[in-house]
Amino acid sequence: MRAFSNPNWINDLKFDYEKFEDIPSVVFDKINRDLDRVQSKSPLVSILISAWNEEVNILRCIASLSRMETQIPFEIIVINNNSKDRTQDTVDRLHVRSLFEVKQGCGPARQTGQENASGEYILLADADCYYPSCWVDDMMKVLMKPNVVCVYGRYSFISEPGFPRWKLYILESLKDAISEIRHLKRPYYNAYGLSMGYVKKYGLKVGFIKTNFWGDDGQLCLGLMRYGKIKQVRSNRARAWTSPRTLQRTGNFSQALNARVVKELKRFKNHFNSRMPKNISMTNK
Template sequence: MFSFSVPKWLNKHLFTGKNFADLSEAELADLKKRLSRFKDDQPDVSVVIPAWNEENNIFHALSSLASAETDLKVEIVVINNNSTDRTQQVLDELGVRSYFEIKQGIAHARQCGLEMAKGKYHLCADSDTFYPPKWIDIMVKPMMKDPGITGVYGRYAFIPPEGQGRLGLWLYERFTGIMVQIRKRNREYMNTLGFTMGFVTEIGRTTGGFKVGKERKFDNAAGSEYFTEESEDGTMALNLKKKGRLKLVRDERARVFTSPRRLLLDGGVWAAFTNRFKRNTGGMAEYITGKSKS
């Protein structure tokens, strides 16, 4: 049963109260050693992370991925999308394979990662998200077992801001979980999220990739002048469905924990809930029948 607290596996990756520059020599050495396992030149799986000014976030995500329990050959790749802070120095110091994408926007960053990935399977991750030890294996397994599954997407929860509980976040997660089930039949592409999804790399490349008409910024805050409903992850999902089907990975061992910063940019948990409730209830008939209002 899912609890209101964060899981124990996550604690070692929080580095509470520390920025990257505050890490001790021992912590740095440990992180580098763990990451050194994930540089295979002929990987089964590529885990790809887009990054824009994530100097003090990305080492948390990398720490969690570096603790993966897997026998698969894995490469971890970061796409630096014009960061102006020390993101690149962090990646260099940790010895992480990285590429620079000059076109600004998360769709361009993810597309660059898709083009550079070497693995048969591609897992999308984010700089502000923590990944449980079995995440890689559990996410890839459905595609390995069934060639008709071209893509997968997972479940998630939020890490509460310091000094706050998870009750409000839990309620928000329950609502989104209900919407996932409602959309699954006719609008499943809307369920896929770039911080926990995966696909067969070659199918992702040959069906259109992450390319979108309107560029989405990294935060995509609701109400901002740059907010757009079109997303690179949903576009990829639609492309993957041209060659097969998607699968929701329900295993709790693959549930990732992510930062609530996008909710906070929307004005807080309640404002984010209200915005999404209005958007989702407005499209309820479409989700159920599959027929657009227009």
């Protein structure tokens, strides 16, 4: 985890385009050469990305995945979740599998993805995230251990004006600390689809919630607990990186930090209770 700056490899993938029409063909060509190099026609792992109105973000995400350094065979599947912009045009220019899910929500989109995935394992990624080249290896190293059915990784925020890296570092350190406590009894509250993996055959048994429900990823993790262990991937180098837009919805940095601290304090004692909820309403990132 970096305290003062974003990783250099992210700067190479930011692509300052505002819309599909701005993306030059040479950018697609470069990413496709990398995709052809890293993807397999007989994948062990399927990386699922649900995308809704992400015509430029999806380019950045897939560009980062195209730089994976791994011997594990994988494929990338993008599920267009009824986008109204030109997300599909971007995906059509890239050498990845493409699916369409008209029913709105990550749950329905991810369910369509896992039902069509070729791999034995699923890794979930978000369309607005960047992934380091070690991400597949570090996630799978834990997921392929005996009796493990689901893993989740950590994530960091990309600094922007008003959200400097050192402040985000403090927030992330607090977030990582509380995740250790959550993991003892309620690991599903840590399972976010921006960096999560599971064994597909058990995922198909549990299934994603087929409504537009915030928490489909945690709900799947909760169901998977019947079949085996849930593990954290604590590797800092394997962190997914995302924009601070979920923080910005709360206001400035101080407002975002205060809102999350207050929310965690109110439910802190519940983290030591192993009682299983029927439905999970997930916290904001």
